[in-house]
Amino acid sequence: MCGIVGAVAERNITAILLEGLKRLEYRGYDSAGVAVFTNDGTLERTRRVGKVSELDAALAEHPLVGRLGIAHTRWATHGAPNERNAHPHFSGDIAVVHNGIIENHEALREQLKALGYVFTSDTDTEVIAHLLTHKLKDLHDLTVALKATVKELHGAYGLAVINARQPDRLVAARSGSPLVIGLGLGENFLASDQLALRQVTDRFMYLEEGDIAEIRRDNVQIWDVSGNPVERQTVQYSDGAEAADKGEFRHYMLKEIHEQPTVVQRTLEGRLSNDQVLVQAFGPQAAELFAKVRNVQIVACGTSYHAGMVARYWLEELAGIPCQVEVASEFRYRKVVVQPDTLFVTISQSGETADTLAALRNAKELGFLASLAICNVGISSLVRESDLTLLTQAGREIGVASTKAFTTQLVGLLLLTLSLGQVRGTLAKGVEARLVEELRRLPTRLGEALAMDSTVEKIAELFAEKNHTLFLGRGAQFPVAMEGALKLKEISYIHAEAYPAGELKHGPLALVDNDMPVVTVAPNNELLEKLKSNLQEVRARGGELIVFADEKAGMTNGEGTHVVQMPHIHDILSPILYTIPLQLLSYYVAVLKGTDVDQPRNLAKSVTVE
Numbered sequence: 001m002c003g004i005v006g007a008v009a010e011r012n013i014t015a016i017l018l019e020g021l022k023r024l025e026y027r028g029y030d031s032a033g034v035a036v037f038t039n040d041g042t043l044e045r046t047r048r049v050g051k052v053s054e055l056d057a058a059l060a061e062h063p064l065v066g067r068l069g070i071a072h073t074r075w076a077t078h079g080a081p082n083e084r085n086a087h088p089h090f091s092g093d094i095a096v097v098h099n100g101i102i103e104n105h106e107a108l109r110e111q112l113k114a115l116g117y118v119f120t121s122d123t124d125t126e127v128i129a130h131l132l133t134h135k136l137k138d139l140h141d142l143t144v145a146l147k148a149t150v151k152e153l154h155g156a157y158g159l160a161v162i163n164a165r166q167p168d169r170l171v172a173a174r175s176g177s178p179l180v181i182g183l184g185l186g187e188n189f190l191a192s193d194q195l196a197l198r199q200v201t202d203r204f205m206y207l208e209e210g211d212i213a214e215i216r217r218d219n220v221q222i223w224d225v226s227g228n229p230v231e232r233q234t235v236q237y238s239d240g241a242e243a244a245d246k247g248e249f250r251h252y253m254l255k256e257i258h259e260q261p262t263v264v265q266r267t268l269e270g271r272l273s274n275d276q277v278l279v280q281a282f283g284p285q286a287a288e289l290f291a292k293v294r295n296v297q298i299v300a301c302g303t304s305y306h307a308g309m310v311a312r313y314w315l316e317e318l319a320g321i322p323c324q325v326e327v328a329s330e331f332r333y334r335k336v337v338v339q340p341d342t343l344f345v346t347i348s349q350s351g352e353t354a355d356t357l358a359a360l361r362n363a364k365e366l367g368f369l370a371s372l373a374i375c376n377v378g379i380s381s382l383v384r385e386s387d388l389t390l391l392t393q394a395g396r397e398i399g400v401a402s403t404k405a406f407t408t409q410l411v412g413l414l415l416l417t418l419s420l421g422q423v424r425g426t427l428a429k430g431v432e433a434r435l436v437e438e439l440r441r442l443p444t445r446l447g448e449a450l451a452m453d454s455t456v457e458k459i460a461e462l463f464a465e466k467n468h469t470l471f472l473g474r475g476a477q478f479p480v481a482m483e484g485a486l487k488l489k490e491i492s493y494i495h496a497e498a499y500p501a502g503e504l505k506h507g508p509l510a511l512v513d514n515d516m517p518v519v520t521v522a523p524n525n526e527l528l529e530k531l532k533s534n535l536q537e538v539r540a541r542g543g544e545l546i547v548f549a550d551e552k553a554g555m556t557n558g559e560g561t562h563v564v565q566m567p568h569i570h571d572i573l574s575p576i577l578y579t580i581p582l583q584l585l586s587y588y589v590a591v592l593k594g595t596d597v598d599q600p601r602n603l604a605k606s607v608t609v610e
């Protein structure tokens with residue numbers, strides 16, 4: 001997704017801008033650009049389609065040297081990913097970079113065209129540049145012009161703007177797309193994510209919704225949504241540079257898959273007593289609020305949505321609470337009927353996904369009991385705007401295809417289930433104690449599953465030449481199958497569909513032949529025999545089966561059937577364990593196919609636009 005970096009300093013800032021863009025690369029993008037007010041007194045830019053390294057190479061040939069600049073990685077929404085549409089966009093003396101979407105860009109474009117402005121791109125961003133230039137004619141000052149401009153914008157934006165006529169400042173506006181100011185000594189910075197600036201500072205000021213900021217070398221001024229001057233708190237980080245290298249691993253994704261025992265352990269830390277979940281882990285008011293909960297509504301996107309789907313099985317089975325799960329982009333535009341005493345739960349790795357945030361904001365108007373965010377980023381918008389929070393402790397996830405964020409979300413959701421069951425008295429003490437014990441053993445079980453790495457790598461060879469695959473699961477393993485299919489399509493570009501195994505005969509069976517491998521997960525539970533019958537249906541049509549089966553499930557290799565034995569685990573925790581081999585499978589298939597594993601085509605890590 002798009003990334004913004006800006007700097008105003010006494011030194012040449014081009015290398016800082018480029019390093020910032022590189023640090024945002026993991027979010028996914030298709031072009032990059034930089035605009036610098038050069039030491040020669042001119043505003044110049046360089047833009048390139050493709051990776052930041054292309055931009056870097058172009059700048060090595062024709063350096064831009066200056067003390068004020070803005071830079072951007074673009075993930076195309078309006079207009080193809082080409083150089084013309086890459087940011088920064090210029091209008092007269094103005095350069096603009098923008099994250100988000102301007103919904104009324106067509107109307108504004110017509111007005112500006114009528115006034116004689118000439119458009120050189122297909123983007124919604126260029127209207128902002130021209131509108132600013134237009135406002136500057138009367139208002140003269142960039143900050144004043146920006147305040148007037150944003151009043152006419154509908155939609156979402158994080159904006160950074162520079163003006164060749166006022167080269168002492170960088171101005172910024174936030175509405176719907178995060179922005180953070182990095183504070184230096186005699187120099188200041190701006191970015192869409194603090195990670196971009198960790199090489200230059202550890203002190204940050206987060207802009208809030210509606211804020212406008214004027215950033216100079218030695219001074220930062222902020223106005224809130226009503227135009228009043230405000231101070232925003234300075235946050236200082238002391239954790240040093242977060243591990244951002246791949247270590248012994250070939251890709252971030254593999255590293256992150258292997259981190260799962262550690263991060264699951266961290267997500268459990270301080271949240272379990274001897275035989276109970278500590279409900280306060282969700283916040284001081286959690287116990288009181290949870291006692292009132294009669295329904296749960298979960299909303300999320302992508303992988304996080306799949307975590308919510310697993311949680312539904314847990315919440316209904318263990319806590320006896322009716323639960324609905326919906327993708328955020330649907331929920332936010334639907335007329336929703338809210339049952340009394342419904343807890344609204346969002347799940348998000350980044351806490352900045354535009355649809356999930358919008359769904360939360362809508363939910364606040366709809367009479368939910370309270371909102372809870374299960375999120376991996378403590379300083380995210382989602383966390384700030386929710387009543388309760390449970391932070392997953394996955395650490396920074398760089399691979400676009402989410403892995404450790406998913407399993408830690410599942411742990412968080414199981415903690416939620418047990419807490420609700422405990423507080424409402426719907427879960428027997430003995431059952432909770434047993435599950436707490438199983439949760440403590442989970443990191444070890446995950447380690448055992450990861451030890452099957454090379455077995456899964458061999459199995460991956462079966463997929464290298466295939467174009468379609470089917471993933472089957474029953475019960476809480478159905479969302480696991482969905483997540484397995486999502487991983488495979490995201491990084492190997494093989495078409496993968498997931499079905500509840502019982503639905504096979506209602507359609508997908510027609511597709512099964514020896515060119516369509518069928519992957520399934522088979523824990524040893526009451527659905528096992530039914531699943532085995534479904535698998536027979538596949539074999540009878542010549543379909544090749546890959547089964548990840550509990551070592552006690554009595555399943556063995558046979559013609560066209562490849563069985564990988566999984567360590568035995570309590571059925572409730574099996575969705576977490578069975579996710580691991582499916583992650584490894586998609587990883588090794590992608591490696592065989594030679595795709596860009598960590599940054600798959602067309603996808604973004606954090607989708608901050610609608």
Ligand code: G6P
Nearest residue numbers: 302303304348349350353402604
């Ligand atoms: C993007 C990412 C997915 C992620 C989804 C939701 O599509 O590529 O990996 O699951 O967004 O993101 P969130 O940060 O809200 O979990």
